[in-house]
Amino acid sequence: MFPSVVAAQIRNCVSDYLITTFRPTTPGFNGLIERFLKTANNLYRGPYVSVGLPFRQGTIGGDYFPEIPLGFIPFLHQERAFNRLSPPNYQSTIIATGTGSGKTECFLIPLLEHCRQQGNKPGIKAILIYPMNALATDQSKRIAQIIEQTPSLKGQVTAGLYVGEKDEKPTRVMTPEKVITDKEMLRKSPPDILLTNYKMLDYLLIRPDLQSLWTNNEPETLRYLVVDEFHTFDGAQGTDLACLLRRLKHRLQTPPGHLACVGTSATLGNKSDKTEILAYSKTIFKEEFEAAALIEEDRLSDGEFLGNALLNVLPLPRLEDWEKLQPDNYTDPENYLQTQAQLWLNPTTETDTFINKPIDDQWRVELGKELKSLPIIHNLIRGARRSGMK
Structure with missing residues (x-):
C-alpha cells in the first residue's frame, strides 16, 4: 500500500461524492462545486511529511540486566527508565515517548528483574492496567515469549491475563506464546504479574468469590502499578481510575511511597506542559512525581544524523522517467522500490547492491545509507525539522 496512492484515491472518492451529491439548480451556481474543489487548499491540505530521526542511543550497552539479556542496545x-524503575530504586515514572520507542521495555524488563529476584515468593508483584482487552492480550503474548526465551525467568516467573472476555482455550500454565488465562487457576495460584483492565480490577477488589486472588499479598508484595495509554484516562474515566487505585492501595495496605507507579503514552510530552502532566500523574496515582519522573524521547538532531554523510550530487530522474516514478504503475512495493533505487541512486553495474537483489534487511540498511547521500533527502529532513515536524 502506497500512502500517496491511497491519499489520491480518497481525494477522488470524496470529490466524486460531493460533485454527484450537490448539484446546484439555481442559475449562476452551475459548476460551483467543481470550481471549489479545483482551488488549492479549499478541501485538501498536504501532503505532510513526518520525518522521525533515530532515537539517541544510551551508554550502558546491552548487558544492563545480567540475568535478562536484552538483545539490543537501549535508547537513552x-x-x-531502567535507572528509575530497576531494583532497588522503584521510582514512579511517566514514559512519554513516541510510537516504536520501546515504551513497554522501559518498565517490563525492570519489572521482570524484580520478580526474578523475589524467587518463589507468592503474591501479585505487578499489575498492568490496559484501556482495552485487545492491548492486554497482545502484551500478554509478548510477556509470555520473553519469559519462555529467558532461562532465568522460565519456570520462575508467572503472568496471568484476567479480563472480562472468555478465553476459548484457557491455559492453566505458562506456554511459549500465552500467559495463564484460566480464571480458576489464577484465583487458586495468583501470578507474579497480572494483566487486566480497570473495570475488571474493580470487580477483583469487590467480588467475594475473587478475593482469593489477594490472599498471598502482604503490604509490600505489590511493587509495580502500570497504566498503559495513560492519556486515555481523562475526565470521568480518570476520576474512576484515581478512586480505583486508592481502593487498591487500601485493600492491600500498601505503604505510602512504596509503589513504583508507571504511566505510558505516545501523545504526552513534547509540547505539553510538563508541570501539568506531573500534577495529573500525582492526582491519578496519589504518588510523588518529581521533575525527573517525566521521561521524554531524545532523538538525534538533523546535524548529528546527516553529519557523517557524504553528498553525492547525482542527476535527478529525467522527464522520460515520469511513468517509472508513478507508484500506481507497479503491481507490488518491491518492484517499485527497486526501480526507484535505480532511478535515484544511478547504479551502473549488475553487481550493485540494489539491482536484481532480494529486498531483505541488508538491502534496506544499504538503501538507508545511500539515501543519506542525496541532497534532496538532506533538504527534506532539514525542512521538516525547521517546520516543527518530527
Missing part, C-alpha cells in the same frame, strides 16, 4: 530514554 530506556536507559533513564
Whole structure:
C-alpha cells in the first residue's frame, strides 16, 4: 500500500461524492462545486511529511540486566527508565515517548528483574492496567515469549491475563506464546504479574468469590502499578481510575511511597506542559512525581544524523522517467522500490547492491545509507525539522 496512492484515491472518492451529491439548480451556481474543489487548499491540505530521526542511543550497552539479556542496545530514554524503575530504586515514572520507542521495555524488563529476584515468593508483584482487552492480550503474548526465551525467568516467573472476555482455550500454565488465562487457576495460584483492565480490577477488589486472588499479598508484595495509554484516562474515566487505585492501595495496605507507579503514552510530552502532566500523574496515582519522573524521547538532531554523510550530487530522474516514478504503475512495493533505487541512486553495474537483489534487511540498511547521500533527502529532513515536524 502506497500512502500517496491511497491519499489520491480518497481525494477522488470524496470529490466524486460531493460533485454527484450537490448539484446546484439555481442559475449562476452551475459548476460551483467543481470550481471549489479545483482551488488549492479549499478541501485538501498536504501532503505532510513526518520525518522521525533515530532515537539517541544510551551508554550502558546491552548487558544492563545480567540475568535478562536484552538483545539490543537501549535508547537513552530506556536507559533513564531502567535507572528509575530497576531494583532497588522503584521510582514512579511517566514514559512519554513516541510510537516504536520501546515504551513497554522501559518498565517490563525492570519489572521482570524484580520478580526474578523475589524467587518463589507468592503474591501479585505487578499489575498492568490496559484501556482495552485487545492491548492486554497482545502484551500478554509478548510477556509470555520473553519469559519462555529467558532461562532465568522460565519456570520462575508467572503472568496471568484476567479480563472480562472468555478465553476459548484457557491455559492453566505458562506456554511459549500465552500467559495463564484460566480464571480458576489464577484465583487458586495468583501470578507474579497480572494483566487486566480497570473495570475488571474493580470487580477483583469487590467480588467475594475473587478475593482469593489477594490472599498471598502482604503490604509490600505489590511493587509495580502500570497504566498503559495513560492519556486515555481523562475526565470521568480518570476520576474512576484515581478512586480505583486508592481502593487498591487500601485493600492491600500498601505503604505510602512504596509503589513504583508507571504511566505510558505516545501523545504526552513534547509540547505539553510538563508541570501539568506531573500534577495529573500525582492526582491519578496519589504518588510523588518529581521533575525527573517525566521521561521524554531524545532523538538525534538533523546535524548529528546527516553529519557523517557524504553528498553525492547525482542527476535527478529525467522527464522520460515520469511513468517509472508513478507508484500506481507497479503491481507490488518491491518492484517499485527497486526501480526507484535505480532511478535515484544511478547504479551502473549488475553487481550493485540494489539491482536484481532480494529486498531483505541488508538491502534496506544499504538503501538507508545511500539515501543519506542525496541532497534532496538532506533538504527534506532539514525542512521538516525547521517546520516543527518530527
